[in-house]
Amino acid sequence: xxxxxxxxxxxxxxxxxxxxxxxxxxxxxxxxxxxxxxxxxxxxxxxxxxxxxxxxxxxxxxxxxxxxxxxxxxxxxxxxxxxxxxxxxxxxxxxxxxxxxxxxxxxxxxxxxxxxxxxxxxxxxxxxxxxxxxxxxxxxxxxxxxxxxxxxxxxxxxxxxxxxxxxxxxxxxxxxxxxxxxxxxxxxxxxxxxxxxxxxxxxxxxxxxxxxxxxxxxxxxxxxxxxxxxxxxxxxxxxxxxxxxxxxxxxxxxxxxxxxxxxxxxxxxxxxxxxxxxxxxxxxxxxxxxxxxxxx
Numbered sequence: 001x002x003x004x005x006x007x008x009x010x011x012x013x014x015x016x017x018x019x020x021x022x023x024x025x026x027x028x029x030x031x032x033x034x035x036x037x038x039x040x041x042x043x044x045x046x047x048x049x050x051x052x053x054x055x056x057x058x059x060x061x062x063x064x065x066x067x068x069x070x071x072x073x074x075x076x077x078x079x080x081x082x083x084x085x086x087x088x089x090x091x092x093x094x095x096x097x098x099x100x101x102x103x104x105x106x107x108x109x110x111x112x113x114x115x116x117x118x119x120x121x122x123x124x125x126x127x128x129x130x131x132x133x134x135x136x137x138x139x140x141x142x143x144x145x146x147x148x149x150x151x152x153x154x155x156x157x158x159x160x161x162x163x164x165x166x167x168x169x170x171x172x173x174x175x176x177x178x179x180x181x182x183x184x185x186x187x188x189x190x191x192x193x194x195x196x197x198x199x200x201x202x203x204x205x206x207x208x209x210x211x212x213x214x215x216x217x218x219x220x221x222x223x224x225x226x227x228x229x230x231x232x233x234x235x236x237x238x239x240x241x242x243x244x245x246x247x248x249x250x251x252x253x254x255x256x257x258x259x260x261x262x263x264x265x266x267x268x269x270x271x272x273x274x275x276x277x278x279x280x281x282x283x284x285x286x287x288x289x290x291x292x293x294x295x296x
Contacts, residue, residue: 019055019104021286022122024113024279025153026050026179027248029211030218031203040149040165041194041201045248046211047150048159048174050181050279051286054107054115056082056122058130061098064090069102074109081120081147088143089124093133110187112248114150121154122287141167157285161208172208173283178263181247181254182238182276184230188251196223216245224250234274241266256281 027045034042061067066086068077077083082101089095101123107115124140127133135143137156144151149166160169193199200219224246225232231251238244242255257263263278270276 019057020122020126021289022054022056022103022107022115022118022154023049023282023286024052024107024115024118024181025150025247026181026254026281027112027218028174028245029216030220030246030248031206032199032201032219033203033205035201036165042164043162043166044205045162045166046160046172046174046208047153047162047169049157049282049285050179051282052106052113052181052277052279053286054119054122055104056119056126057102058123058126059100060130061100063098064096065098066090067098067100069100070104072103072105081116081151082123085120085123085144085147085151086127088147089127089131089133089135092139092143093131093135095131095133097131099127099130108183108252110189111183111252112188112246112250113181113252114154114248117148117150118154120144120147120151124151124155125287154285154287157288159281159283161211170208174281176281176283178257178260178278178280179254180238180241180257180263180266180276180278181252182234182270182274184228184234184251184253185273185275186228186230186251188224188228188231188249190249192227193220193223193249196227198226199223216243218246220249221246237271237274238266 025047029046031044032041066083068080107113128135140155141152144155145167152167158171159174161172162169234253235244238255244255246253267276267278
């Protein structure tokens with residue numbers, strides 16, 4: 001079956017049904033440069049958004065309750081990052097309002113695209129406005145970090161060079177190229193990858209200039225390739241079209257293209273059973289197109 005091709009997001013798409021967008025991200029490189037006493041790893045990575053998004057809707061409640069209206073396979077309501085984000089914002093601000101939350105999932109779970117983190121960030125940004133709690137970007141980022149290391153980059157909404165556990169961010173301007181993203185039919189556990197005995201944990205730190213000069217190593221790649229054969233197969237097929245890379249701990253893989261037409265052509269030739277989509281890299285999160293407009 002021909003994989004779906006994502007069309008670029010238009011202004012009409014952004015406004016459709018008053019949905020709030022939660023974009024995917026790609027890790028354009030990922031180095032593990034140490035391990036902290038608390039068990040977390042010290043990382044260097046580069047985040048760029050793509051115009052493939054989950055969509056969320058929020059209906060305000062006067063009774064303070066937070067409800068998730070749709071089921072998410074394998075995720076209990078109390079574990080859902082959108083619910084946890086809303087509750088965290090309530091606790092931080094003392095807001096007495098609540099919300100019904102509905103999420104249309106377009107991003108694969110366990111794919112390294114940051115879908116859950118992005119949904120959480122969109123919840124924080126949206127409810128901060130809808131509840132009129134008035135927190136600035138720094139305050140929202142403080143609430144975001146305990147929800148997940150990737151959540152602050154979605155709250156700030158800019159492509160970034162990241163260090164620490166991924167929370168120390170420096171905005172960067174990157175080429176907004178086109179990507180073919182393949183989603184192998186397997187769930188890759190981030191916890192399993194980072195606990196794997198063969199994971200490289202002592203890579204030498206690099207500078208942003210090194211990345212811009214072509215250092216795009218992902219230290220998680222050898223472990224994921226070895227432990228998840230469908231990911232290895234997707235990387236092998238995609239390598240015929242360019243530099244095939246793993247985003248985060250996977251399992252999605254991607255390659256960049258100078259133009260959309262060539263990316264679409266590659267997507268249409270991908271093997272049966274290997275789903276994928278074409279998306280454009282973005283230096284500003286599409287979530288903030290709406291937020292900036294409303295602020296203006």
